[in-house]
Amino acid sequence: xxxxxQAPLTxxxxxxxxxxxxxxxxxxxxxxxxxxxxxxxxxxxAGFPVAVKWNLxxxxxxxxxxxxxxxxxxxxxxxxxxVLLSDYxxxxxxxxxxxxRAIGAKKGILYLRAExxxxxxxxxxxxxxxxxxxxxxxxxxxxxxxxxxIEIRMGAGAYICGEETALIESLEGNRxxxxxxxxxxxDTGFFGQPTVVNxxxxxxxxxxxxxxxxxxxxxxxxxxxxGPKIFSVSGDCERAGVYELPMGITVExxxxxxxxxxxxxxxxxxxxxxxxxASEFNRAIAYEDVxxxxxIIVFGPERDMLQVAHNFLEFFVDESCGQCTPCREGxxxxxxxxxxxxAGECSSRYLRELCQLGETMQLASxxxxxxxxxxxxxSIVKHFSHxxxxxxxxx
Amino acid sequence: xxxxxxxxxxxxxxSWAETYGNARSALIPILQNIQKKYCRISDFAMQQVADxxxxxxxxxxxxxSFYSFLSEKPHGRFxxxxxxxxxxxxxxxxxxxQQLENDLGIRFGQTTPDEMFTLEWANCLGLCEQGPAxxxxxxxxxxxxxxxxxxxxxxxxxxxxVFASQRKEEHVV
Numbered sequence: 001x002x003x004x005x006q007a008p009l010t011x012x013x014x015x016x017x018x019x020x021x022x023x024x025x026x027x028x029x030x031x032x033x034x035x036x037x038x039x040x041x042x043x044x045x046a047g048f049p050v051a052v053k054w055n056l057x058x059x060x061x062x063x064x065x066x067x068x069x070x071x072x073x074x075x076x077x078x079x080x081x082x083v084l085l086s087d088y089x090x091x092x093x094x095x096x097x098x099x100x101r102a103i104g105a106k107k108g109i110l111y112l113r114a115e116x117x118x119x120x121x122x123x124x125x126x127x128x129x130x131x132x133x134x135x136x137x138x139x140x141x142x143x144x145x146x147x148x149x150i151e152i153r154m155g156a157g158a159y160i161c162g163e164e165t166a167l168i169e170s171l172e173g174n175r176x177x178x179x180x181x182x183x184x185x186x187d188t189g190f191f192g193q194p195t196v197v198n199x200x201x202x203x204x205x206x207x208x209x210x211x212x213x214x215x216x217x218x219x220x221x222x223x224x225x226x227g228p229k230i231f232s233v234s235g236d237c238e239r240a241g242v243y244e245l246p247m248g249i250t251v252e253x254x255x256x257x258x259x260x261x262x263x264x265x266x267x268x269x270x271x272x273x274x275x276x277x278a279s280e281f282n283r284a285i286a287y288e289d290v291x292x293x294x295x296i297i298v299f300g301p302e303r304d305m306l307q308v309a310h311n312f313l314e315f316f317v318d319e320s321c322g323q324c325t326p327c328r329e330g331x332x333x334x335x336x337x338x339x340x341x342x343a344g345e346c347s348s349r350y351l352r353e354l355c356q357l358g359e360t361m362q363l364a365s366x367x368x369x370x371x372x373x374x375x376x377x378x379s380i381v382k383h384f385s386h387x388x389x390x391x392x393x394x395x
Numbered sequence: 396x397x398x399x400x401x402x403x404x405x406x407x408x409x410s411w412a413e414t415y416g417n418a419r420s421a422l423i424p425i426l427q428n429i430q431k432k433y434c435r436i437s438d439f440a441m442q443q444v445a446d447x448x449x450x451x452x453x454x455x456x457x458x459x460s461f462y463s464f465l466s467e468k469p470h471g472r473f474x475x476x477x478x479x480x481x482x483x484x485x486x487x488x489x490x491x492x493q494q495l496e497n498d499l500g501i502r503f504g505q506t507t508p509d510e511m512f513t514l515e516w517a518n519c520l521g522l523c524e525q526g527p528a529x530x531x532x533x534x535x536x537x538x539x540x541x542x543x544x545x546x547x548x549x550x551x552x553x554x555x556x557v558f559a560s561q562r563k564e565e566h567v568v
Contacts, residue, residue: 076480076519114464115520117533156423156462159518173422175461191420234482234523241524271481297481297523311481315518321461 009244010212010228011088011204017135019091019210023098024141028058031102038214039226040206044070044162044199045269045293046368047225050206053196056186057103060194065105067096068190068197069150070167071112074159075270076315077295080230081200083242085112085119088204089126093150095203097140098210099196100148108150109190111167114157123152159319163367164197166321177323178367201230201294221247225286229294233258235267236300251290252281260298265305265383270295271312272372275305277383305384306391309377310338316373327370330361334377344393351389355381405443407432412447422448422458426465434470434510463517471506473551476517477529477539486526487540494541498548511555512548 023031036051057065069092073081084092096108112119127150130136140146158176160166165179168190189195198206205227209217217227225247231254234240238259245254251268255261266276268285269292276283276290283289299308313335322328337354340346346354358374365371381388411428415421425444429436436459438452445452459465477483477492496502499512506513522528525537536547 073521074519077482077523078519079521079523082521113521114462115517115530118535153424154427155464156427157464157517158462170423171420173419173458175457232523234526235485267481303485308481311479311484315480318518 007243009088009230009242010208011084011091014091014208014211016090017094019207020094020097020135020141022210024101024143024146028102028104031098032058034209034214035102035206038209038217039224040202040209040217041225041287042199043201043205043229043293045075045272045291047287047291050198050202053186053198054099054102056184057194057196060103060187062194064107064191064193065103066190066193066195067099067103067105067108067148068164068167068171068195069096069108069110069200069203070162070164070197071110071116071200072155072162072167073116073200074113074162074319075272075293075295076312077234077267077270077297078232078293079234080232080242080294082116082119084200084204084230085116085123089123090130091204091207092200093126093130093136094207095198095205096150097136097148098206099198099203101140101146103194103196105196106147106149108148109171110150110152111155111161111171112152113155113161117154120152120154127152158321159315160321160367160369163369166367167197168195175321177321178369180366199293222284222286222288224288229285229292231292231294231296233260233296233298235296235298236260236263236303237298248284248286250282250284251276254285254296255281255298258296258298260300262301263298264301264303265299267297267299267308267376268292268295269375270297271315271376272369274375275308275379275383279383304387305380306338306341306388309380309388310335310342312376313338313373316369320369320373324364324366324370326361326364327366327373330357330365330370331373333357334374338377341388342391344391348389351381401439404429404433404440408440408443408447412444417448419448419450422450422455423462426455426459430465430470434472435466435468437467469506469510471511471513472555473511473531474513474515475529475531476515476520477503478518478520478522478527479516480519480523482523483520483526483528488527490541491527491529491539491544494544498544512551 040050041047136149138147140148155161161170161176163178166176170176185195221227228244229247231243264278268290316331317335320327320331358378361374362371411425415424429440441455442452445455503514520528522537527539528537
């Protein structure tokens, strides 16, 4: 029930602790160099180069540094991290251990969303086994001076805590309200100390890069988006589930893979992503074209796109942390606008104003949530105006 | 609340503060324990936690009101959270929602009078490929249909009656 992979993932062929062994045999600078050569970028959606992040944290001067695994997978349509933590938790923990070695951290925290509480006992068992095997704790793998252990911390039901500074606020016992950036967590993170926050999938790929080599990783995908990517596919398709596909794959090729060829639109990147109509199915899924944290939601020919926009905006109204005005008020206004469209009470002029409001939110919101929450609405208005306008007035 | 109940809660909170420490970062783990055991975080509990962590109770309230898995209002023994986000919506969550309301006799956001069940909407549960999905406390149910709702609810009632019979045995001993 917890796991549902359509085809074997590369992760299943990675030998236990092979990546960790290679990494711990290297000097810090070489670990960072391997990552730089692989070109791996953050798999959570933002796509920040891992090597840059780790370099900054490694260079920061502090006795106390932290490695945080972001397992607060809340983006609508994303479930790959759930599968990875069920089936490949060891690879994720190995990745955290490599990160600790690279930046000089002694403590790791795995921040797991409350909705995945059923995974805790499994992950705890993995950590406990690794402690017994000297892969965590004092002198990891017999290396004197390298002490590292991991604690699981539970989220409490807030989508915004997937944003790294909100996650850190939550760890510190506060409301999950994002901080201003800069300063970035690599410099001023958990308890004000240098902290790297990486997504579950990113950490598993890092382990794989050390096991299989940077060149193997770079050989897959495009120049700017290297490596394979794990996708979570749901909606109107024959074979929903988790897929491993190369970065740069076209929407069309992906749809063929999952049995969703007759789709009229695909939501790429979840509620905060973009809605791609059939006429643009030749676009590539990569950081340089349509970026995604892996969420793919397929809409069949019968779907009401206005209802889709309504569902997404309801989500954002609920999940906005309320800290900044563009996001708090903007999402509520957009939702109200969609309801006016549904009731046939929205003039074209007001719809244009709503689109301008959406653009303002993209510019003026404090964090990624508000900056990306209008994306779905704007792309649906742009591509499906024929469908969302001219609704009959109720009376 | 009876004085003895209060005493029990004071003891519980003190022991959790011992486990997690009394730094601010211990706040959420302590609150999660209170929520789990007492099905709510009352004003009294918030004041206790604030005293132990030496922060203002409003700070505690701010955190409780922010997170959807923490609540001031009393929750039932079983909190049913049905996912309402897009994939589960397309998979037919409305029919499941209607049957849940019919079987429990309450609306979303309400708790049954016997304090057994609370019905809530949840945002994406991360079970999108197996929708409609819902959580009953920590347990996930997938591909839920209106027909399956009754069995899931009966399963909860059976669990509770097992607890009740265990308690009875304890008394006999």
